[in-house]
Amino acid sequence: MSPESTFYVTTPIYYVNGRPHIGHAYTTIAADMAARWHRLKGDNVFFLTGTDEHGQKVLEKAVERGMSPQEHVDDMVQHWKASFGKLEIQYDRFMRTTDADHIANVTSVLTHLHEKGLFYKAEYTGWYHVGDEIFVTEKDIEEGKYDRSELSEISESNWWFKMSAYQQQLLDKINSEPDFIQPEGRRNEVLGFLNTKTLTDLCISRPKSRMSWGIELPFDDEFVTYVWFDALLNYLTGTGYTADGTGTPPSGFDSWTDLWPANFQIIGKDILTTHAIYWMTMLMALEVPLPKTLFAHGWWVSSDGQKMGKRHGNTIDIDLLVQEFGVDAVRYFFLREIRFGNDGAFSYDGFMARYNADLANDLGNLAHRAISMTTNWLGGVVPEYEAAVANEDELKVLATQVVKTYNESIDAMRFDTALEALWELVKAGNKYIDTSEPWKLNREGDLAKLRTAKRVVLEICYLAATLLMPVIPNKSRELLTNLGRNEFAAKDYLKLLVSGAPVGLDALPAGIPLTYGDPLFPRHKELPQAIQKLFEAPKVEEKAAEPEPEVKLSKRQRKEAERAERKAKELAYQQPIDVDHFKHVQLRAGIILSAEAHPNADKLLVVQVDIGEDEPRQIVAGIATKFSPDEVVGKKVVVVSNLQPANLRGVESQGMILAAGATDVVDLVSVDAEPGEVVR
RNA sequence: GGGCCCGUAGCUCAGUUGGUCAGAGCACCCGGCUCAUACCCGGAGGGUCGUAGGUUCGAGUCCUACCGGGCCUACCA
Numbered sequence: 001m002s003p004e005s006t007f008y009v010t011t012p013i014y015y016v017n018g019r020p021h022i023g024h025a026y027t028t029i030a031a032d033m034a035a036r037w038h039r040l041k042g043d044n045v046f047f048l049t050g051t052d053e054h055g056q057k058v059l060e061k062a063v064e065r066g067m068s069p070q071e072h073v074d075d076m077v078q079h080w081k082a083s084f085g086k087l088e089i090q091y092d093r094f095m096r097t098t099d100a101d102h103i104a105n106v107t108s109v110l111t112h113l114h115e116k117g118l119f120y121k122a123e124y125t126g127w128y129h130v131g132d133e134i135f136v137t138e139k140d141i142e143e144g145k146y147d148r149s150e151l152s153e154i155s156e157s158n159w160w161f162k163m164s165a166y167q168q169q170l171l172d173k174i175n176s177e178p179d180f181i182q183p184e185g186r187r188n189e190v191l192g193f194l195n196t197k198t199l200t201d202l203c204i205s206r207p208k209s210r211m212s213w214g215i216e217l218p219f220d221d222e223f224v225t226y227v228w229f230d231a232l233l234n235y236l237t238g239t240g241y242t243a244d245g246t247g248t249p250p251s252g253f254d255s256w257t258d259l260w261p262a263n264f265q266i267i268g269k270d271i272l273t274t275h276a277i278y279w280m281t282m283l284m285a286l287e288v289p290l291p292k293t294l295f296a297h298g299w300w301v302s303s304d305g306q307k308m309g310k311r312h313g314n315t316i317d318i319d320l321l322v323q324e325f326g327v328d329a330v331r332y333f334f335l336r337e338i339r340f341g342n343d344g345a346f347s348y349d350g351f352m353a354r355y356n357a358d359l360a361n362d363l364g365n366l367a368h369r370a371i372s373m374t375t376n377w378l379g380g381v382v383p384e385y386e387a388a389v390a391n392e393d394e395l396k397v398l399a400t401q402v403v404k405t406y407n408e409s410i411d412a413m414r415f416d417t418a419l420e421a422l423w424e425l426v427k428a429g430n431k432y433i434d435t436s437e438p439w440k441l442n443r444e445g446d447l448a449k450l451r452t453a454k455r456v457v458l459e460i461c462y463l464a465a466t467l468l469m470p471v472i473p474n475k476s477r478e479l480l481t482n483l484g485r486n487e488f489a490a491k492d493y494l495k496l497l498v499s500g501a502p503v504g505l506d507a508l509p510a511g512i513p514l515t516y517g518d519p520l521f522p523r524h525k526e527l528p529q530a531i532q533k534l535f536e537a538p539k540v541e542e543k544a545a546e547p548e549p550e551v552k553l554s555k556r557q558r559k560e561a562e563r564a565e566r567k568a569k570e571l572a573y574q575q576p577i578d579v580d581h582f583k584h585v586q587l588r589a590g591i592i593l594s595a596e597a598h599p600n601a602d603k604l605l606v607v608q609v610d611i612g613e614d615e616p617r618q619i620v621a622g623i624a625t626k627f628s629p630d631e632v633v634g635k636k637v638v639v640v641s642n643l644q645p646a647n648l649r650g651v652e653s654q655g656m657i658l659a660a661g662a663t664d665v666v667d668l669v670s671v672d673a674e675p676g677e678v679v680r
Numbered sequence: 681g682g683g684c685c686c687g688u689a690g691c692u693c694a695g696u697u698g699g700u701c702a703g704a705g706c707a708c709c710c711g712g713c714u715c716a717u718a719c720c721c722g723g724a725g726g727g728u729c730g731u732a733g734g735u736u737c738g739a740g741u742c743c744u745a746c747c748g749g750g751c752c753u754a755c756c757a
Contacts (some may be wrong), residue, residue, distance in 0.1 A: 151710090185686095188685080191684095196683075196753080273752080353706055354705090357705070367717055372715060420694090420705090430721070431721060433720075435721085523717045619722090640724090646757060648755070648756090665722055
């Protein structure tokens with residue numbers, strides 16, 4: 001196979017510990033749609049998805065369950081495979097990071113990069129949570145996941161990847177290729193990051209003494225590979241890539257270079273940075289081409305039309321939707337409702353409305369009435385084209401146009417546009433029935449015209465069923481069967497369609513028998529009981545749920561809480577406080593003994609302040625924009641001495657120096673007093 | 681604190697580089713048809729395109745400020 005006709009698409013590999021939810025389903029359905037479409041077109045497709053199975057949390061969970069980590073992930077992975085099965089995901093490889101070939105390939109990459117001198121060993125100092133055995137970031141603390149009081153600052157050696165070396169190269173790449181990161185908003189986000197931040201190096205190891213569940217570093221057996229580094233490499237190891245060139249490509253491909261660079265790497269926008277920065281610099285270090293497109297899609301959020309219930313928060317119960325509406329409807333909805341890449345508002349009512357309008361009323365009913373009339377009046381076989389009845393030629397032009405738009409839109413991941421275009425034809429089919437008035441032709445016994453009238457509509461159904469194979473695979477097959485066709489025939493038809501030839505609406509062989517089956521998509525007059533229950537249940541459970549501490553706030557809820565807190569604080573700031581409040585703040589006079597620039601920040605100074613204690617206090621102060629280190633040495637200052645210590649860009653700060661200036665520093669607050677004197 | 685994005689009919693969303701761009705679908709109302717899943721077809725109503733300025737012969741479409749929502753990111757100690 002020549003590389004031109006291959007199509008390689010990936011989803012992230014999902015963290016095996018969790019359960020599949022709408023976010024995973026959405027990504028994977030979209031990738032599956034693209035993969036199926038290209039398979040049908042005859043491309044040599046490779047669709048890679050899977051699970052990420054190493055790391056701290058997996059190990060913890062395994063211990064909790066009294067299992068080995070491998071037993072645990074072997075068990076958990078079943079949920080994922082089952083879920084993808086229910087969603088009709090036709091992947092070519094389900095990558096597990098515990099797969100032997102992945103481990104071997106990652107190992108080869110690590111060896112290679114180490115030999116190239118792109119790794120180095122260095123100390124890392126950070127906040128560590130002993131109970132959870134993990135390093136906690138400042139962000140985690142800000143988000144309230146951890147309280148500083150339960151953390152200790154520790155140092156440990158680790159291996160680092162020289163990611164910082166690739167900043168300019170990556171910037172150039174993104175600047176020169178507008179379609180590299182899509183949609184544009186995400187591209188801007190990455191550019192903004194790269195333009196304003198200095199890339200740091202990436203820690204790629206964990207000491208086994210602390211965390212052993214991972215791929216051992218081939219050059220230092222005291223460490224395992226950090227999960228992200230391991231996981232990201234799956235996209236490449238899945239192609240059979242190894243650094244030494246001895247890997248085995250998937251069957252049907254001669255070499256990993258047949259597949260790589262991937263055509264599309266689809267991710268959710270939450271892991272944009274990891275992919276756009278970490279992954280791309282890793283590839284640059286390997287001197288491997290970057291994927292053609294990294295596509296970050298948006299989220300589904302609940303719309304306000306419906307209360308989704310406290311218990312169900314903003315979740316969309318995809319299993320329930322599949323159960324009540326069928327997997328085809330679910331796939332159709334998520335691909336059709338919004339532009340892939342944007343956020344969208346979800347409601348069950350909206351889902352049902354879309355289902356009824358597009359699938360039941362428009363498409364399902366079109367097929368049903370067409371086959372019904374043909375069965376009742378024309379013996380239930382595909383009729384010949386005979387006398388012209390209405391605007392058959394216009395329909396052919398429209399169909400040709402629709403096929404073109406459909407094809408082009410899918411290539412650009414604009415599934416909504418593709419389906420919208422196809423529905424123009426479906427609607428035109430319904431209109432054509434009205435215009436051709438077959439019931440009248442039947443009454444008048446004008447069989448020549450009646451045959452044409454029916455043939456045209458059956459052809460539209462055939463065209464729709466064919467184009468919809470990657471979207472609604474089951475219903476599409478059912479419709480094809482009812483039309484006396486199978487998927488092989490449809491696949492040939494599809495190839496003909498996308499070749500760009502004018503659509504003649506004459507693809508069905510005359511005389512083949514039709515099947516008048518049940519409606520494809522039964523109409524729902526109201527939301528299924530099982531879904532309605534979602535909205536009733538909370539009332540009963542609300543009370544019981546209340547005392548439950550807010551263990552698992554969604555990210556969104558957390559943000560809202562933060563915002564509320566900030567507002568409250570702002571308000572509080574304007575309110576008078578009583579004197580006891582103020583007394584909580586311990587202020588001491590001090591004198592700056594020495595000062596130096598912060599090693600990794602240009603607005604900060606690191607100063608040593610004598611406040612009358614045995615040891616001087618080290619304080620990181622944001623005053624470098626106004627003062628040089630030399631200027632502040634010897635200055636008398638006022639220090640907040642009972643402030644929680646904080647780590648600012650890697651340097652501990654044990655207090656705060658009072659300064660004047662709301663935004664920019666104007667001057668330091670100074671008192672003429674001995675160091676240690678209380679300021680009140 | 682810095683940056684990015686969004687705010688268009690009751691609802692969900694389209695609106696390329698400024699010039700029939702004020703749209704589609706759903707919902708609602710009126711009319712038609714009867715093959716069909718109370719469906720389909722036709723038609724009407726409905727928006728000063730978040731607010732206020734500005735650039736332009738002309739702006740949802742560009743600029744500025746503000747309000748509201750989302751996201752990313754911080755060198756506040």
